[in-house]
Amino acid sequence: MKRPEPVQVIKGRREAALTGLVARVPYIQFLGVEFDRRGDELTAVLPFKDELIGNPALPALHGGVTAAFLEITAIIELGWAALWDEMETGRIAAEDITPAAMPRLPKTIDFTVDYLRSGLPRDAYARARINRSGRRYASVHVEAWQDNRTRLYAQATGHFLMPAPNG
Amino acid sequence: MDPETKTKLARQFIEAIPFSRVLGMQLDEISEGRAVCSMPYDTRFVGDPDTAVIHGGAVSALMDTCSGAAVMSHPDAPVVTATIDLRIDYMRAATPGQRINCEATCYHVTRSVAFVRCVAFDDDHDNPVASAVGAFTADRGKASRRSSEALS
Numbered sequence: 001m002k003r004p005e006p007v008q009v010i011k012g013r014r015e016a017a018l019t020g021l022v023a024r025v026p027y028i029q030f031l032g033v034e035f036d037r038r039g040d041e042l043t044a045v046l047p048f049k050d051e052l053i054g055n056p057a058l059p060a061l062h063g064g065v066t067a068a069f070l071e072i073t074a075i076i077e078l079g080w081a082a083l084w085d086e087m088e089t090g091r092i093a094a095e096d097i098t099p100a101a102m103p104r105l106p107k108t109i110d111f112t113v114d115y116l117r118s119g120l121p122r123d124a125y126a127r128a129r130i131n132r133s134g135r136r137y138a139s140v141h142v143e144a145w146q147d148n149r150t151r152l153y154a155q156a157t158g159h160f161l162m163p164a165p166n167g
Numbered sequence: 168m169d170p171e172t173k174t175k176l177a178r179q180f181i182e183a184i185p186f187s188r189v190l191g192m193q194l195d196e197i198s199e200g201r202a203v204c205s206m207p208y209d210t211r212f213v214g215d216p217d218t219a220v221i222h223g224g225a226v227s228a229l230m231d232t233c234s235g236a237a238v239m240s241h242p243d244a245p246v247v248t249a250t251i252d253l254r255i256d257y258m259r260a261a262t263p264g265q266r267i268n269c270e271a272t273c274y275h276v277t278r279s280v281a282f283v284r285c286v287a288f289d290d291d292h293d294n295p296v297a298s299a300v301g302a303f304t305a306d307r308g309k310a311s312r313r314s315s316e317a318l319s
Contacts, residue, residue, distance in 0.1 A: 026213040027222035053185040054232075055249075062186035063235075063250040064228020071224045105215060108223045112254040 013094045017087055018042075020099045021079050025072075031065065033072050040084050044073040046124040053121065061119025066144065070126055070156040071111050074140040077128035078106045078160060104163035106138060111158035119153055120146055136162055168246075170199050176246050177202075177239035187232050190225065194236060200244075200273040202236035204229055208264050219263040223297075226287055227255050229269050230299045234283040237271035244276045244305045251280070253301035261296045265289035273303075281305040 018037055022028055031052070036043040046052075046069045054062025082103050086092040092101070126144040133139075138160045145152050168176075174197050181187065181194050181204075190212070196203035206229045214222025231253055238248045261267055271285040285299040 024216040025222070026211050026216070027224060030211045031224075051185050051189045054187075056183060056185065060249075062184065062228060063231040063253065064190075064224070065186055067227040067231065067253065067255075068222065068224020071222075071227070104217055107215075107260075108257050110254060110256045111223065111227070112252065113227075113250075114252050115250045118249060 009094075013087065013097060016094075016097050017083050018080065020097060020102050021083060022076060024099055024102060025105070027068065028072055028076075031068060031072070033069060035076065040080075042073075042077060042080055042127070044069065044076070044126040044128075046126075048122050048124075050121075055118070058118060059121050061121070061124070063113070063115060066115065066119050066124070066154045067111070067113045067156070069124060070113060070142040070144055070154060071108060071158065073126040073142050073144075074111075074128045074156070074158050074160070075105055075108070077130060078133070078138055078140065078162070079103060081130060081133070106160040106162050109137070109159040109161055111156060113154060113156040115154050117151070117153040122146055124153070125149075133162070138162055170242055173242070173246060174198065174240050177236055180239065180246065181232060181236045184232065186228065190228055192229060192232060195268075197236055197240050200237055200241035202233050202240060202271045203268065204233035204236065204271075205266050205268045207266055208261075213263075215260075218260065220260040221263070221267065223255070223257055226257075226261065226267060226297055227253070227299075229267055230255060230271070230285045230287055230297065231301075233269040233271040234273075234285050234299065234301050235303065237273040237283055237285075238276075238281040238303045238305065241273040241276055241281060244273065244281045244303075245307050248281065248303045248305060251302040251304060253299055255297055255299040257297050258295055261287075261289050262291070267296065268292075276305050279304070279306050
């Protein structure tokens with residue numbers, strides 16, 4: 001019987017895949033969004049910085065920052081889900097996980113953000129749930145919070161056009 | 168508050184927003200319930216590395232700010248507002264290298280809510296990049312109620 005791969009090998013491959021996916025998008029770097037991975041589960045993290053403020057009087061995060069943070073979380077979740085399948089079924093070999101080999105990202109069709117509370121000047125977190133992912137279209141829901149997981153400060157639903165296979 | 172003072176306050180507020188400044192946003196026009204804003208193309212705002220097209224999130228920041236400006240300049244809305252919800256439809260990819268322009272209209276204000284429509288386009292003005300609809304808070308609050316009472 002074949003021995004299971006050492007844990008470092010598996011972790012290394014998954015981290016390389018996630019980094020490759022995220023590092024290619026300049027706007028993710030611009031906002032400073034990072035991803036925390038536990039198995040296949042991703043949590044997007046938006047570390048606070050002063051330039052993300054939209055209302056200096058409160059102060060509160062800019063609505064556009066929150067919208068972008070949620071949209072990034074949804075897009076990376078979709079890209080990651082596709083990549084995960086490729087990787088775990090062995091269709092992509094470890095040595096092929098390079099930035100150039102990353103799948104094309106889905107395109108946003110529409111995105112609706114619900115601003116539930118004003119975004120405080122501190123770190124924010126978000127997780128996306130793919131409610132439906134077909135061959136061509138996907139529907140994704142995203143939830144974002146700051147201090148308290150059950151007190152969401154924003155949520156969003158979006159529809160995405162999936163990249164054509166090998167296209 | 169007379170419309171001129173209100174527009175001036177709205178302009179000052181919009182131009183002081185840290186994130187809008189970072190994006191290089193500018194307020195091109197503002198009048199009663201209507202605002203025009205624009206933002207330069209910047210490689211840091213790219214969302215699709217394969218095509219160099221700007222990220223939807225950068226366009227949404229412009230549309231959110233422009234919509235807020237339209238609300239603040241509306242004669243029946245307070246100068247303070249917050250986004251309740253914003254839905255953006257992305258019709259096509261913005262052409263890399265071109266400025267993104269945005270026109271927002273605050274078309275209705277109730278005692279507590281302001282409704283806004285907004286369109287974004289690049290150099291091709293007849294072929295929008297994105298459109299948005301949103302609801303914003305328009306809560307006049309105690310302070311302004313008191314001041315209007317003082318006037319009557």
